[in-house]
Amino acid sequence: MDLDPEGLFRDDSDSESEFYQEKDFTKEFVVYLVDASPKMFGAAGSDEDEKTDTHFHVAINCISQSLKAQIIGSSYDEVAVCFFNTKEKKNLQDLNGVYVFNVTDRECLDRPTARLIKEFFYVEDTFMSNIGSRYGIVSGSQENSLYNALWVAQALLRKGSSKSVSKRILLFTNEDDPFGSITGATKTDMIRMTLQRAKDAQDLGISIELLPLSRPDEGFNVSIFYAELLGLEGDEISHFLPSAGEKLEDMTDQLRKRMFKKRKVKTIRFSIANGICIEVNTYALIRSTSPGSIMWLDSITNLPLKTERSFVCADTGALVEEPRIYFHPYKNEIIKFSTDELSKIKKVSNGQLHLLGFKPLDCLKDYHNLRPSTFIFPTDEEVVGSTRIFIALHRSMLRLQRFALAFYGSLYRPQLVALVAQDEITGSSGQVEPPGMHMIYLPYSDDIRHVEELHMSADAIAPRATDDQIKKASALLRRIDLKDFSVCQFTNPALQRHYGILQALALGEDEMPDIKDETLPDEEGLSRPGIVRALQEFKISVYGENYDQEEANAAAAKGCGSEASRKRKAMAETAARESASYDWADLAENGKLKDLTVVELKYYLTAHNLPVTGKKEALISRILTHLGK
């Protein structure tokens, strides 16, 4: 965790970071527009017990989580949170029924801060007293809170050019018919105005997305009003998944997923055969999240420091320009390479994906892996017909149980990849696995190590488990079964703690948060009698009855006298004896230590349990330090 000076170089590591980052650097500005009407505070579940959970709570929860994810992702995205259908009003335009939530030291639309996250997390507790809830659109009044909300959101998003920034309004509501309470000309008028407002916003490059909340017993009907507001047409309405989830958690899950904006890594060409070349987008769905970079500060002022790099010729000590030439010693000579030559070497292919053929899925072994996979999904943006070919291949591969072997000529590391077709999997919380192909980076023969052979013994045939032992092991496997294990059900305890500490420090809190490590084994579960018995039976079957005793004996035997330890002991004794025959203090006093040999010096060091490594001067200075001189 240093400033990573390596990263500044034009080097392999440079392009490596490219692999882990998304190319799409566009910033994102988001306004969370949350309906705060009394309807949102009604019970969300049909079940009486779930009374405490309201749609409002679900929305706050989702936004909270997404804010946390954002701050961890060290993102420069900016957010604003805005409630509508409120009693109080707080916004620049001074419009009724709209409340822009904010904390100190922060503009309304700004990067999320620790304080924002914290205060927003508790906003529900004081919401009724500070902000209040009330229907903003009622008959007999000309107020239109939805219109106002869109206006405020649009005004918040005024900063930044729409070219470099993607702007979004995420609207959380459970009211599919906001103008249902009024009738007549006022209604048509209001609808017209609101739609016009939405269209204006969209014309300015702001996309409006709806996150509908619904109850199991009454679905959210998009076509009543919102389809028109969002500009959905025909078919699209049916694709607009109305999230009438069975359970509230499922809905939360679904909303959380939909709040992400998909960011592609890049668009690449996939050449199939004979000049057929389709276009696909690549996405980094799985990449390890690191605690982020650090920066150096002046410990007195806490201000950031500027890092300056200079190049020094090792032979002459002269300052030089950043070299354009690199070298490698070879056969006692120095072979020079220019940066151009280096990039030429690495360029084997033109950045395309080339299909080489297909193999059955079982050819893809468990050890054929190097890096996290990349997801590919077809696009018809530039090459029309890509999606159709992709879908056809996808289906065939799934049906025939094959993966495609391809060569991916990326600049970072041209590599063989396996393209594994993944069918769409949907669960109660919506899409679990998207349809598409996963690109798995395969190792070359140079990357595979044959470790198994390392300890191969020529004569001894390695013992194998007997059928009975395997049976016992199977029984054990059945016992300790994680039925519904799903990948990534654990949060990373190291990261959680890291950010927990940072948040506490950022807010000036003294108490360090206690993060639960979810990754520890379930001791309680493992001590259930059935499991204990299965373990015990297995243990006896493979180790024999008295294993623990034998182990203890072996350990004891080791302790009192393996060859090496006996030798060490003997050496220490000699050293102590020899060392006693010198008057070290006197020698040190008169600077005569340097007249002794290294062997003699080491007597002292060994006798006093000091390290004996290093040059003679180092040994002497160590002795002097130890003597306190």
Place this chain on the structure above:
Amino acid sequence: MARNKEAVVLLLDVGPSMHSVLPEVERVCSMLVQKKLIFGKSDEVGFVLFGTDDTYNELQKEVGGYEHIVVLRNIGVVDGNAVGFLQNLPRGNFPGDFIDAIVVGIDLLIKKFGPTNKGKQRICLITDAKYPIKEPYEGTKEDQVNTISQMMQTHGIRLDCIVIREKLPGADLRVMEENDSLLDQFSRKAIAKIVHVDSPTSLLGALKTRNISPVTVFRGDLELSSTMKIKVWVYKKTSEEKFPTLKKYSGKAHSSDKFATYEVKVDYEYKSMEDPDKVVPPEQRIRGYRYGPQVVPISSAEWEAVKFKPEKGVKLLGFTDASNILRHYYMKDVYIFIPEPGNQKAIVAVSAIARAMKDMNKSAILRCVWRQGQGNVVIGVLRPNISSVDNIPDSFYFNVLPFVEDVREFQFPSFRSFPSSWQPNEQQQEAADNLVKMLDLTPSEGEEVLQPDYTPNPVLEVSYCFTQTVSPTCYDKIRRFYHFLDLKSKQPDADVPPLDRNLRGITEPDPAVFSCHKSVIDNFHKNFELKEKPKKKKSSKRAWRGKPSASSEEEGVDGEASGFQSSNLMKDSSNINVEKIGNLNPVQDFEAMMARRDSSKWVSKAIKEMQNHVSDLLENSYEGDAYSKAIECLLALRKGCILEQEPKEFNRFLLGLYEKWKDTDLANFFELLSSKNITLISQKEAPDSNVTEEDAKNFPVKAELKSQ
């Protein structure tokens, strides 16, 4: 350094049947030596050839026999000359006897090292083992192998054997089987590994050219529970071989300075923002961690006190169905868990669990902290690896799985929700099915092309090559580097070498495979149409067009398949400035392009594209179904060429077409031509033409005569 020092004797079969693959043998051996020059400067190598015309070895002098074996280079520390030996191996004309060669190799090693250096001696045998070996003077061949194995074991010599056999008919199967069984005997009786490869590319990957001594990541208990533990060692199974780190060069040193390092050091200075001249000393620096827009300063001591500190240990969380963990969740390079070497009980315990997991198709989930003081934990999945070799114990592979924070759950539209114009129809689906079935890289049982285990990294290959000027052919990225390195050492201004033919097989589809399934591919091609949308900005040609000559094929070929064209394809051709010839209205596109006056290139481009279009139509026509379209296009082309004074273009094209197809079933097309009055352009029509009116009229009859 000396700890990893090893001695290798290469035993190379140069007998007649090996001649075809000797270039690759030379290459892979050179690579081995080149890498040793960089990574193992004190390693020792020796070369022995067998199947040679000559005989030169000490055993022959001492005891007789051992003919046709030449010790090319005795064992010695690697140097630049060693590569030279391998550049032009003499081709021998005698069947090689690999058993004799092994004996000579062992003899070299024993004479050089005696009883020392055990376990660091290796013999690499590369042969096709096609010829029978000689009957020994006493006992059977099996006995002989036993004696040799015994000898190798007592001296701690390993044997790596690569048997290369390309599919050749007429080889003596009985002899090969006998040889194979003899070699297998080695792998049972001594520490030996026999690898069979069937292509030169695999040969490049089969020989371990770099000797890395693996280091354990973890040694200790695999805790099934607090009471049941298995002693295991964990190693890396895969690890990316990186491009070698290069040093920055400084030419400042005086030329007479013998000890010049030519290196450039990089200094970092941290300066305060307020006072740019003030350098802040290290003890006054403090780390700042970003948290949103804030930077939180924490000293390392403070951080140490509060950070996450898990206990070292590898613990089982439980078992789960293998299907619960999809393949694409594997995060990193792979680890291998082997039972503690020599610990019989651990070996049995691992074997029992691995086999049970395999039988029940289960995976195990582990939580690992490899080292004390490690700041994070790893969650991963353990998969069984059942050993197929008797003297290698069963083991596990371990793959790291992601945490919640590592996964981005983007939502993608379901394929079913796409408009029907994006969905393949039945016919197209069938074409895709056939493609997937036929382009099979596992042509028969047990065979697999481009297996990762035998596929070398092309880039490393070529760079090694570059350092060695001698052979202009070379290898792929890391390989490419080493090649280049060597090349440059001999010829400083050498250019980056191109990719070798064999390595091309890694980066590009194998033309042999593709051509033998041409009909499948063509069918696939015919069934789908692609169309590039016009770019908003006029950029240069996009990459997908590939080579210019291939562009015509890419344009989508099908006259007759136009029924499949979906309505959304139509939108694009209504572009105002036509930039290429599409399939829908080629004649109009062509005329529009010819009429463009904004650049002179359009005329030649239009002619070129129209020619390609006609060729494609004909090539893909079935029983003349595309003739009428082709005729239309030809007429337009002819007219255009006369107008633009480009008669030669047209005449050359027409004659070319005729030459290409006159003997095929397309010949009747040319009869049709004359009936439609499509002749060569004569001088009368366009002065630039060199075809007389008479000749033009007589086409194609006249052309026939001419060509004969």
